[in-house]
Each structure stands twice: as structure tokens, then as C-alpha cells.
Amino acid sequence: MYSIxxxxxxxxxxxxxxxxxxxxxxxxxxxSIYSCQPVTKCSLVETAFLLLVTVSTINMLTTTVNEIxxxxx
Numbered sequence: 001m002y003s004i005x006x007x008x009x010x011x012x013x014x015x016x017x018x019x020x021x022x023x024x025x026x027x028x029x030x031x032s033i034y035s036c037q038p039v040t041k042c043s044l045v046e047t048a049f050l051l052l053v054t055v056s057t058i059n060m061l062t063t064t065v066n067e068i069x070x071x072x073x
Contacts, residue, residue, distance in 0.1 A: 007066055011062060011063045015060065018052055018059060019056070021052050022053070025045055025048055028040075029045060
């Protein structure tokens, strides 16, 4: 039976929050594309999205390394 330790559960929960944040940031971008209007505060939206993508990548790498190092052979 496969069990997830608390560290991995925390990382998965954190990943879910980061994904929700990325989705929320994309809503104004989608609205601006749909209405053919420029995005207000475009540099802020871009910076926040890139930050969340970076956090997501680091989180996934940490989860993978954690699973590899705690894997029972």
C-alpha cells in the first residue's frame, strides 16, 4: 500500500494553492483578449504569473526529490 507522508501532503496542498493563484491571474488576461482591450497593470500580471510558475516548478521538483529519497526499496 502506498502512503503519502505529511511533507508530501503539504507540498501537494501548496501546489493546489499555487495552481488556483495562477488560474485567478489568467482571468483578467482572458477577459482582455475576449474584449480586445489591453490588460491593465500588464507588467504586474506578467510578473505575478512568472513568479507562480517558478514556485510551481520548484514545488514539483521538491515533491519528486522527496518521493525519490523516501521511497522504500
